[in-house]
Amino acid sequence: MYKKDTIAAISTAVGEGGIGIVRVSGSKAIATVDKIFKSYQQENKKLSEVNTYTAHYGHIVDPETEQVVDEVISLVMKAPKTYTKEDVVEINCHGGVVPLQKILDLVLDVGARLAEPGEFTKRAFLNGRIDLSQAEAIMDVITSKTEAGLEVAMDQLEGGLSNQIDSISQKILELLAHLEASIDFPEDEIEDFDPEELEKRVVEILEEIEDLIATSKKGRIVREGIQTAIIGKPNVGKSSLLNALLRENRAIVTEVPGTTRDVIEEVININGIPLKIIDTAGIREAKNEVEKIGIKKSQKFLERADLVLLVLDAHCGLTAEDKKIIDLAKGKDTIIVVNKTDLEPKLDIEELKEELNMKSIVETSATEGIGINELEEIISEMVFGGQIKSTDQTLITNLRHKEALENAYDNMKKVKETVERDLPADFVTIDLKAALEKLGKITGDTVDEDIIDRIFADFCLGK
DSSP states (O other), X not given: OOOXXXXXXXXXXXXXXXXXXXXXXXXXXXXXXXXXEEESSOTTOOGGGSOSSEEEEXXXXXXXXXXXXXXXXXXXXXXXXXXXXXXXXXXXXXXXHHHHHHHHHHHHHTTOEEOOTTHHHHHHHHTTSSOHHHHHHHHHHHHOOSHHHHHHHHHHHTTHHHHHHHHHHHHHHHXXXXXXXXXXXXXXXXXXXXXXXXXXXXXXXXXXXXXXXXXXXXXHHHHHOEEEEEEOSTTSSHHHHHHHHHTSOOSOOOSSTTOOOSOEEEEEEETTEEEEEEEOOOOSSOSSHHHHHHHHHHHHHHHHOSEEEEEEETTTOOOHHHHHHHHHTTTSEEEEEEEOTTSOOOSOHHHHHHHHTOSOEEEOBTTTTBTHHHHHHHHHHHHHTTOSOOTTOOOOOOHHHHHHHXXXXXXXXXXXXXXXXXXXXXXXXXXXXXXXXXXXXXXXXXXXXXXXHHHHHTXXXXX
């Protein structure tokens, strides 16, 4: 249930910084901060008397000891034109852990309650400023790892998905209203839908839903990244390749085979695609127990990888160990990276292409930075044909949204089957209502309270 009390939390990241913010929201937010805020220019000036969207310089003072805690700027924003549609005060102070916590403690002491994770955004949703899909997009904006991810999240935050769901829902509502009117008021001789016209409109709705579902693979990658495993036998240059892709020396590189004993995970932005890239231990017959554990981990990561960068040593040629590793990668989207091309080559690339029947082969020298740009282009082309997002397309990035759309699609398919079988209109309306209910779960119109609580529980405190 929506609690109408006043809440407060630290809204900036944990740690030291130039500025920290304590956010307060609720019907008594301004009066609460007034108890500890002293204006620098006018000692008796109250925040409750100032205009909305104004900033006020002063001090936070402990009301019991009258000790000055910090000099601050208090931003006053009055309902309903605020983030939560309630009165909001944001206390901008110095960004140290101690002043932030002390100010929050004082705000709580004089009447506010510590906000739950995501409670400010939850209030924005419950007060009707945003719908549920927009609320979820706020967290995607915060956690976006690439410009493309930010672009997709902002599209949803600005209502891109909501508008499409509303458009589909309106078309279903029009069908439902007409059919129910013909059932409830037969004496008014409301014209029945021609079965062909009804089926045509249902097919149009099915196509719109299907088009949205089709974007979910691309959307998932934009949001979560591609699980990418770098594999190969020891000392082929896997760690050097990771460093070259990162443009920094993240992994230890030596001439000694088996240096990498554990996995190293990093996120790399390649043309807007976030690659969750894993440098694994070299796969071979283990020399000791520690290496054996590392190799087992490598094989597990390989099993769940979306993309595999399989590294071969051009200087050593194709060995029996390489062939075993190539067999392990079968069935995966794999790019063969022939590394160390700056040394005397002993690997025939054309023969390799013929033997492996693979087009995605790139020659590199990771230590010299040769072939890295070409590898990035191949990754980009393999994933999205080089284009991560068209400007006019909303992407489904959330599994919950995808499942709701799939359920609505199934309901509309039943509508189509019912119309084709020429069954009474009552049967059609049942599935139309079910489709509407599933679409409503995306925007929050028909979602259960426990699901809402679960969604906002994943938000950071103070958002």
